[in-house]
Amino acid sequence: MKRFVFVSLLAALSSLSPARGGEVDISANLEAQVRAFWQTPAWVGQDDSALQPSIISTTEIRWYNDAGNQRAAFIPHLRWDATDTERNLVDLKEAYWAFEGDDYEVLIGANTVFWGVTESVHLVDIVNQTDLAGDIDGEDKLGQPMVSLVLQRDWGEITAFVLPYFRERTFAGADGGFRPPVPVDTDNALYESSSKERHVDFALRYSHYIGDIDVGLSAFSGTSREPRLVPAADGTSLLPLYDQIDQFGVDLQYTKDAWLWKLEAIARDGATESFAAAVGGVEYTMYQVAESSADVGLLLEYQYDGRSELEPLTIADNDVFVATRLAFNDVQDTAVLAGVSYDTDTGETFFNIEAERRFGDDWFGELRVRAFSGAEPGDNTYFLAKDDYVQISLARYF
Amino acid sequence: MKQISIKMRDFVWPAVAAMLLVSFAENAHANSDIERGFEIAARSDRTDLGFGDSEVELTMVLRNAAGQESSRSLKITTLEKPDESVGDKSLVVFDTPRDIEGTALLSHAKILDPDDQWLYLPALKRVKRISSANKSGPFVGSEFAFEDFTAIELNKFDYAYVREEQCGEFICDVVERTPRYENSGYTKQVSWVDQTDFQLRKVEFYDRRGDLLKVLELTDYRNYDGVWRAHKLSMSNVQTNKQTDLIYGDYTFNTGLAANDFVKGRLSRLR
Numbered sequence: 001m002k003r004f005v006f007v008s009l010l011a012a013l014s015s016l017s018p019a020r021g022g023e024v025d026i027s028a029n030l031e032a033q034v035r036a037f038w039q040t041p042a043w044v045g046q047d048d049s050a051l052q053p054s055i056i057s058t059t060e061i062r063w064y065n066d067a068g069n070q071r072a073a074f075i076p077h078l079r080w081d082a083t084d085t086e087r088n089l090v091d092l093k094e095a096y097w098a099f100e101g102d103d104y105e106v107l108i109g110a111n112t113v114f115w116g117v118t119e120s121v122h123l124v125d126i127v128n129q130t131d132l133a134g135d136i137d138g139e140d141k142l143g144q145p146m147v148s149l150v151l152q153r154d155w156g157e158i159t160a161f162v163l164p165y166f167r168e169r170t171f172a173g174a175d176g177g178f179r180p181p182v183p184v185d186t187d188n189a190l191y192e193s194s195s196k197e198r199h200v201d202f203a204l205r206y207s208h209y210i211g212d213i214d215v216g217l218s219a220f221s222g223t224s225r226e227p228r229l230v231p232a233a234d235g236t237s238l239l240p241l242y243d244q245i246d247q248f249g250v251d252l253q254y255t256k257d258a259w260l261w262k263l264e265a266i267a268r269d270g271a272t273e274s275f276a277a278a279v280g281g282v283e284y285t286m287y288q289v290a291e292s293s294a295d296v297g298l299l300l301e302y303q304y305d306g307r308s309e310l311e312p313l314t315i316a317d318n319d320v321f322v323a324t325r326l327a328f329n330d331v332q333d334t335a336v337l338a339g340v341s342y343d344t345d346t347g348e349t350f351f352n353i354e355a356e357r358r359f360g361d362d363w364f365g366e367l368r369v370r371a372f373s374g375a376e377p378g379d380n381t382y383f384l385a386k387d388d389y390v391q392i393s394l395a396r397y398f
Numbered sequence: 399m400k401q402i403s404i405k406m407r408d409f410v411w412p413a414v415a416a417m418l419l420v421s422f423a424e425n426a427h428a429n430s431d432i433e434r435g436f437e438i439a440a441r442s443d444r445t446d447l448g449f450g451d452s453e454v455e456l457t458m459v460l461r462n463a464a465g466q467e468s469s470r471s472l473k474i475t476t477l478e479k480p481d482e483s484v485g486d487k488s489l490v491v492f493d494t495p496r497d498i499e500g501t502a503l504l505s506h507a508k509i510l511d512p513d514d515q516w517l518y519l520p521a522l523k524r525v526k527r528i529s530s531a532n533k534s535g536p537f538v539g540s541e542f543a544f545e546d547f548t549a550i551e552l553n554k555f556d557y558a559y560v561r562e563e564q565c566g567e568f569i570c571d572v573v574e575r576t577p578r579y580e581n582s583g584y585t586k587q588v589s590w591v592d593q594t595d596f597q598l599r600k601v602e603f604y605d606r607r608g609d610l611l612k613v614l615e616l617t618d619y620r621n622y623d624g625v626w627r628a629h630k631l632s633m634s635n636v637q638t639n640k641q642t643d644l645i646y647g648d649y650t651f652n653t654g655l656a657a658n659d660f661v662k663g664r665l666s667r668l669r
Contacts, residue, residue: 027496062669071669098667103658105667113666114524139522150663157663207663209514214527214662257512258531287532288583295535331460331468331539333498361468364497397496 022065029364031056031395037177042386045183047083047175054081056393058093072097073111075143079134086173086186087133092143105150110143113161115205115218117253117262118279120301120321120341124249124264126220127161127203133170136178136370136384137352142167156208163201166223169240177387184229185237191223192243192271199223199244216251226312228271243271258285262301270311277305279316285325297325299339315350315380319343323352332357347374348381364395428558435557435573439589442596443482443552446625451477451655454627455493455647460540463639470494470538475653477660485509485551487660491668492538502665505530509553510579518665525665534583541612541633541642543583546603554579560588565599568592584611595619597626610636622649 035052061074075094081087096109116124127144134140145165151158171184193199201222208215227240246269254261265278281301289296303316323339334357341350353369371388375381458470471494477487485507492501500520507513513530533545555575562571570590577584585608590600598616605611612635616628631644658664 027499029496064669073669100667102656112523114522117526150667152658152661152663157661159663209527209662253527255527255529258529260527260529285529285532287535293536293539295532329536329539331462333539358495358497361495395497397499 025062028059028398033393035389035391039386043181045174052083069100084173084176103152107148117251118264121316123266124251129167159205161203166197180383190241214253218249220247272310275306279303293329295327299323318345346379349374362397366393431559434559438571442591450652453650457645459643461641516662533581541635565590
């Protein structure tokens with residue numbers, strides 16, 4: 001598939017006469033990342049070294065024609081992990097060609113799209129597969145092969161997606177952290193559809209705003225991006241099982257003064273049942289606190305999920321998320337996000353601190369601290385109980 | 399008692415009448431200052447009426463009190479809304495620093511209501527509607543506040559003429575302007591508008607305590623078929639001694655931009 005995308009991209013590029021020129025923009029970054037664990041791993045086979053180093057690189061090659069109505073992108077994303085080979089990754093985040101008319105756009109190739117408004121979970125966002133081995137926060141995504149058509153009208157924007165190839169979710173391997181007692185065997189994924197990863201999925205999105213309200217409506221039919229995990233016959237691993245689902249989503253944001261009111265809700269006809277899930281809350285920002293340049297944001301969200309245990313696992317089923325975002329608004333763009341997710345049924349708690357700043361013009365550093373507590377055997381996050389970690393990364397941009 | 403009160407009345411009435419006359423005269427004088435201030439601002443604002451749309455690349459140089467510099471490069475596209483009761487639409491896209499390359503801010507300026515603003519975060523490919531209540535906050539760590547950077551609309555301010563004085567090679571009208579919109583960080587701004595080309599040459603910004611906070615100097619004006627644009631804007635914070643310069647490249651006008659180029663959905667399709 002990657003080869004297909006690449007070849008079609010080259011074909012698209014080469015079909016343009018070189019005389020038309022255009023502009024090529026190349027940039028790249030190289031990131032060194034180290035995770036430090038201070039607890040003994042919980043499960044047999046997990047590497048017990050305290051440090052897990054990895055190297056990540058992203059190269060962006062973008063092309064625009066002179067007329068400004070065509071563009072192409074080629075963005076390979078590579079990751080090498082010293083401990084866990086399942087974290088190694090070769091991905092094309094973007095590899096597309098797009099043609100833009102006055103009120104429409106056609107895009108062919110791999111791309112990443114984001115839908116939604118909330119911060120603690122992204123229920124509505126479904127087009128791209130999650131690179132869970134990359135980061136357990138679910139915000140790392142894999143490029144999705146697609147043909148998309150955008151229609152821009154006075155009454156909003158409609159986007160139709162045909163998704164001809166499915167990307168499997170990445171999971172940590174046997175050596176890595178953040179895994180169940182037996183590892184997930186990503187080499188033997190199961191599918192409900194006999195077309196497996198070649199099942200053609202469809203998605204539709206409407207997006208607009210009316211005054212202070214931004215609204216998004218979405219529909220998806222195809223292979224679930226979230227797999228169920230079923231035990232392999234020999235009991236030594238879990239196999240991802242990707243079911244066919246239909247999902248409708250709505251996302252709303254009301255922006256008033258320094259308040260952002262947010263809601264995302266989905267209804268899914270899932271693997272075994274139909275269920276609904278929602279996340280809603282508020283983000284309030286105090287600007288220039290104590291006569292400094294810094295802003296302090298307060299975030300509160302509640303997560304509900306009506307799915308049963310037969311559906312893919314979620315940890316955001318009846319949780320309260322409280323966080324603060326500190327933006328210093330300095331030259332280095334120093335920012336800190338610190339938050340807690342608390343499961344009101346089980347008392348499971350997830351602590352998350354993310355701090356970042358620029359160094360000089362070309363370096364960017366990030367610190368993450370994540371800890372889990374309160375989970376009992378049988379709770380959804382129990383398998384993460386020994387996976388508390390600190391992550392430091394330093395990236396050089398070119 | 400009675401005698402005294404009669405005497406008082408004899409004295410009071412003429413005094414009241416005289417005071418009233420003086421205050422009418424002052425009012426008339428104040429009114430004429432307000433009208434004159436507005437006229438000067440309007441004449442300046444209208445010198446670029448009908449520019450249509452524009453595109454410009456610029457470098458932002460931030461300098462701290464110790465003289466350390468860092469820079470950002472960005473591109474600003476603007477779509478004019480000729481109706482003075484509706485604000486312009488603008489799009490700011492960052493090229494450097496590299497870690498925020500592609501970050502974009504779309505603004506639909508309003509006159510007195512808060513602007514509609516969306517931020518595009520390229521790492522997540524996420525479009526986020528943001529609060530525009532943060533008028534007085536620093537724009538990307540610079541000495542320019544959001545309110546200095548988004549389109550300056552004529553009717554966002556009340557005006558009062560102050561005086562006329564030499565400013566560099568020009569004679570300038572000095573006009574005080576007071577923000578009419580909410581959440582401004584300024585109690586007033588004092589602006590210098592030249593009498594030759596009617597362009598803004600200098601602005602002093604007074605903070606919420608009424609103290610001088612920043613001074614903006616606009617230089618290197620160039621004329622594009624009758625439309626003037628300053629190509630260097632220097633904002634100096636007199637309280638912190640920090641400074642931010644905006645150094646503009648050549649403007650391109652009438653590039654064929656339309657309303658569809660300034661919709662939120664376009665943010666994720668820019669690159």
